[in-house]
Amino acid sequence: MPGARIERLVTSGTFSLDGGTWDVDNNVWIVGDDTEVIVIDAAHDADAVVRAVGGRALRAIVCTHAHNDHIDAAPELSARTGAPVLLHSDDLGLWKQTHPDRTPDAELTDGQSLLVAGTGLTVLHTPGHAPGAVCLYAPRLRALFSGDTLFAGGPGATGRSYSDFPTIIRSISERLLALPDDTVVHTGHGDTTTIGAEAPHLQEWLDRGF
Structure with missing residues (x-):
């Protein structure tokens, strides 16, 4: 019986925070099989996500954090599919900046297990990167969905409100770099990488205040 697989959809829009707005391309990750899937970060374009999901049941819309470029399409996608929106409670303040009249449907908690297509x-x-930022680790797929916590080449940005450099370094070093080296890191923007490729650069990031 085929297991879960990983699909990437790239959508384009803007990221806004602290009075600035930037054009961005986001990775929307779809994890599941021919019957059911979850969506990780419903960015910018609900129509595109609905097309990518197709006739499959959408079990959940998982938000790695609540910056607007990762959640702007989540309420519409939920309304069209009936799937619940999941977010860590520490990011509710950020969420309300984008969606003041609609709250997430359920909280994500550390150590919680989500199940889709037997995975x-x-x-x-x-x-x-954000107070409620989360990553999703799927050992069966040798995959980590890192949102904006870890990229190919370094940590996510910490120069804006709600972010903190020592905190993201601690999260990466204690939670992510402890994973197997062959774990593929599926990022919120840009190319994938691996834990093994990023781990040797931890001291470099610290020295540079990356």
Whole structure:
């Protein structure tokens, strides 16, 4: 019986915070099989996500954090599919900046397990880029969905409100770099990487205040 697989959809829009707005391309990750899926970060374009999901049942819309570019399409996607929106409670303040009249449907908690197509994904609370930032680890797929916590080449940005550099470094070093080296890191923007490729650079990031 085929197991869960990983699909990537790239959508384009804007990221806004602290009075600035930037054009961005986001990775929307779809995890599941021919019957059911979850969506990780419903970014920008609900129509595109609905098309990518197709006739499959959407079990959940998982938000790795609540910056607007990762959640702007989540309420519409939920309304069209009936899937609940899941977010860590520490990011509710950020969520309300984008969606003041609609709250998430359920909380993500550290250590929680999400199941789709017979595959478990463990929620890892990894604050730093945002207070409620989480990653999802699927050992069966040798995959980590890192949101904006870890990218190919370094940590996510911490130069804006609600973020903190020492905190993101602690999250990465204690929670993510402890995973197997062959774990593929599926990021919120840009290319994938692996834990093994990023781990040797931890001291470099610290020295540079990356």
